[in-house]
Amino acid sequence: MGSTQFDFEDETVIVTGGSSGIGRAIALRFGEADANVIVADIREEPKDLDADVPTHEVVRELGGEGEYVETDVSDPDEVEAVVEAARELGGVDVMVNNAGLYIESGFTELSAEEFEKIHDVNVGGVFFGTQAAANDMMERGEPGAIVNTASISSNFAQHGQVHYDSTKGAVRMITRGAALELASEGIRVNAVAPGQIATEFVEGLTEEMQENAAENGFLKPIPLGREGYPADIAPAALYLASEDAGYTTGELLHVDGGWHTC
Numbered sequence: 184m185g186s187t188q189f190d191f192e193d194e195t196v197i198v199t200g201g202s203s204g205i206g207r208a209i210a211l212r213f214g215e216a217d218a219n220v221i222v223a224d225i226r227e228e229p230k231d232l233d234a235d236v237p238t239h240e241v242v243r244e245l246g247g248e249g250e251y252v253e254t255d256v257s258d259p260d261e262v263e264a265v266v267e268a269a270r271e272l273g274g275v276d277v278m279v280n281n282a283g284l285y286i287e288s289g290f291t292e293l294s295a296e297e298f299e300k301i302h303d304v305n306v307g308g309v310f311f312g313t314q315a316a317a318n319d320m321m322e323r324g325e326p327g328a329i330v331n332t333a334s335i336s337s338n339f340a341q342h343g344q345v346h347y348d349s350t351k352g353a354v355r356m357i358t359r360g361a362a363l364e365l366a367s368e369g370i371r372v373n374a375v376a377p378g379q380i381a382t383e384f385v386e387g388l389t390e391e392m393q394e395n396a397a398e399n400g401f402l403k404p405i406p407l408g409r410e411g412y413p414a415d416i417a418p419a420a421l422y423l424a425s426e427d428a429g430y431t432t433g434e435l436l437h438v439d440g441g442w443h444t445c
Contacts, residue, residue: 189421191218195272197265199223199256199312200282203230207238208413209279209420214242214249219272223254223265256282256308266315274323277424278316280309281332290345298346305350313361317370326369328424331358333374335439355435362433371432373423378439380411406441
């Protein structure tokens with residue numbers, strides 16, 4: 184099978200939550216495509232078990248320009264600050280709103296503080312990231328692309344995940360609404376919807392817990408027969424950001440091994 188080569192030379196890309204997991208894979212693929220990559224995350228060091236070099240440093244090793252900006256996406260001012268940093272490189276050409284949070288809790292146990300926290304990160308981070316990037320693009324008169332990380336939870340309820348599902352449903356509608364609002368400016372807004380991806384994202388979710396969920400019928404089978412990996416998601420994000428997707432906006436692209444077809 185063939186492979187796709189993307190070219191983002193001289194373009195500046197912000198990847199929130201880019202230090203680990205899906206965000207790291209996306210950032211590295213943009214680096215391979217010669218982009219200037221700004222990793223915006225609350226921590227510089229990766230959480231991935233197989234990684235020990237910060238993402239922006241690996242981007243540099245790949246031949247791209249990489250920077251790290253400490254960013255809490257739940258704070259709109261910090262999101263604005265990372266966009267301002269991108270202006271020093273010419274401005275935002277691609278904004279990847281990937282940072283996310285998962286809290287392991289049942290519906291009846293989740294506290295008000297936990298509910299607010301997960302929505303501040305997962306919803307507020309995407310909303311204000313999209314807003315800040317769009318304003319930068321419009322001020323410069325340089326339309327670009329915005330790619331959000333949604334989830335299969337954007338369309339499908341999952342056991343024990345009411346709080347998380349609600350945030351990813353919001354990401355879907357922010358994507359569609361912003362795509363409609365910004366279409367006249369030439370700014371495209373799309374989202375990738377990953378399925379069951381092997382990352383360090385869900386802290387405290389042990390292998391035993393996943394096995395118990397499967398045995399009790401809480402997990403659907405994956406038609407392609409395997410869990411996904413961050414590297415499976417990155418090409419989809421680059422495609423949606425590229426000119427090859429120039430007539431695509433408001434789209435939610437499932438990358439889930441066929442999970443949503445069952």
